[in-house]
Amino acid sequence: MGARVLLVGMGAREHAVAWKLTQSPDVEEVFVAPGNAGTAQIATNVPIDPKDIDSLIEAANDLKIDFYLATMDDPQPLGLVDRLRERGLPCYGPTAAAAQIEASKAWSKQFMVDHGITTAIHRTFRDHNDAVAYVESLPDAPIVVKASGLAAGKGALVCDDREGALLALDTIMIKRAFGTAGDQVVIEERLQGWETSTHAICDGETAVLTPSATDYKRALTGDRGLNTGGMGAYSPSIDVTTALSKAIEQEVVKPTIEGMAALGSPFNGTLYPGLMITDRGNYVLEYNARLGDPEAQVLMARLNSDLFTICRAAAEGGLSSVDISWSKEPAVGVVIASGGYPREYTTGHLIDGLDKIDEDVQVFHAGTALTPKGVVTNGGRVLTVVARGPTLAAARAKAYENAQFIRFEGAYMRSDIAEIEEIR
Ligand SMILES: Nc1ncnc2c1ncn2[C@@H]1O[C@H](COP(=O)(O)OP(=O)(O)O)[C@@H](O)[C@H]1O
Ligand SMILES: [Mg+2]
The missing domain is CATH 3.30.470.20 (ATP-grasp fold, B domain)
Known part of the structure; x- marks a missing residue:
């Protein structure tokens, strides 16, 4: 009997990992919490919020999960791996203590300093007044202010000068734009490169x-x-x-x-x-x-x-x-997003053309949902179209050729993914 594997997340990343797992003769079934319309086609979606660790533990038990493979940031700092391992379940993913390396920038900066890993000069603060005093003591130069906790990739504010840094401190520590992720801030030198x-x-x-x-x-x-x-x-x-x-x-x-x-x-x-x-x-x-x-x-x-x-x-x-081998062929992935993303956008638009995609091209779903009328948009990033080819240019051409087939109201993609103009 093959393994029953749990993934947590709802992105094209989880769809891609689920797709790869289903090719394994040792995997019986993949479960994705909460998943999307793409994962529903190859795996079983489980409607649980990624931060709801109690419900994930319960589901792992009910669904007789044999293995957890961590792909998204949220569950691990909340102890999902620790609690699954306590129950004897093997997991690929960090414990809450190890996940601090991502979940606390204050912690990871100290870790780098302690272990001689090169990183920008920094100071960490919990108190707004102290942070302000520090910024005011610095020369009026570019500076980066970061909310220490998980902020969905939005918590690092790159500032041009002292005034910008003070504004950033206000945004993070007073206005609490990133909630508790801003309990601590890291202030660091702005690097060029x-x-x-x-x-x-x-x-x-x-x-x-x-x-x-x-x-x-x-x-x-x-x-x-x-x-x-x-x-x-x-x-x-x-x-x-x-x-x-x-x-x-x-x-x-x-x-x-x-x-x-x-x-x-x-x-x-x-x-x-x-x-x-x-x-x-x-x-x-x-x-x-x-x-x-x-x-x-x-x-x-x-x-x-x-x-x-x-x-x-x-x-x-x-x-x-174990041997890990990779195809020599380059791969290119083009994201198709909802018009307006990452600002406001609308959802619920029918997605056309999924049936026109070449057999050797993958369409990994992100913000999609299955409704009686078909697969509709349900998020900012909607799909990633991925193609391989003998050269990067060939992979790129194939990805874009196929991406053109996919139509929905307001669909937007960049036209320059993997367009290599200069070699550094
Ligand atoms: N010290 C720095 N100097 C210059 N740019 C920085 C610095 N730290 C972060 N950045 C910029 O901000 C972005 C986000 O910062 P990062 O530390 O990766 O946080 P997160 O991905 O959690 O938002 C980086 O990808 C980089 O462009
Ligand atoms: Mg980053």
Whole structure:
């Protein structure tokens, strides 16, 4: 009998992971809480809020779940892995203590300082007056103010000057724009460079880097518009050389895994640091403790090995004994969003063209819902169309060709995902 695997989340990332898991001969059924119209087609959706840990535990019990694979940020700091493991359930994902590396920027900055991991100079504050006094003591220069807790990727305010930083402190600590995520703030120097990230599959002791992937955060073509959850991605990244990847592995991933183990909180799960590459070195901006979205969609499209075998081995501390192989073919993922996202948008629009997609192209759902009239939009990011090809250009062309088939009122996609103009 195969395993019954639980995922928590409702994005295209969860759909991509579920899709990969269903290809495993060792998986009997995948359950996604709460899932979307895409996961409903290949797995069983379970209508539970990702932060409702009690109900997730109950469902794991009722549904006879054998394995939990963490993909989204919310449940782990709330102790989902700890509580499932207490019940003897193997999990790929960090305990609440280990998940602090993402859930508390104040904690992770101190961790980096303690373990010699290069990061921007910073101070942490709980008191607004103290934070204001500190900013006023600094030269009037660019500065970054971050809510320490989980803020759905919106809690880092990059400021041009002292006035902007004071406004940011007011937004986070007085207006409480990010709720309790703003109980603590991190104030740090603003770095100059270019951004990249790394994903590593970790079993507490061993870390294996995935291929590189680049995401596109801005809403509009040409890197204009507001920051979003991600409008597309491709893998491998043109600007991540083997040397850079090795450097990140040695300077960041390895000392992080060793440091967490030394603290008695070995890191199990996907470690996904965000970095700024500068003339002075490779700086860690933050850690995430799960897969990126939309990076997951292109990485899953390139994974040749059995995802369940990898995650089960990692859950048991046996990652070093599994082979992980990736397709040589690049993959490109284009997100189709609701017009207006990340600001206001409408939902409930019928999605056409899902039946026209090439067989070897994947459409991973995010904000979709199944209604009697068909699949309708139900969120900001609606779908990710993912294609592979012998070259990046071929993968890109195939992704866009297929994305054109998908129609709904107000549909919007960037036209420049994986359009490589310059090689750094
Ligand atoms: N020290 C810094 N210097 C310059 N830019 C920064 C710095 N820290 C964060 N940023 C910018 O803000 C973005 C979000 O910050 P990050 O720490 O990744 O928090 P989160 O993803 O949780 O919002 C980064 O991707 C980067 O563009
Ligand atoms: Mg980030």
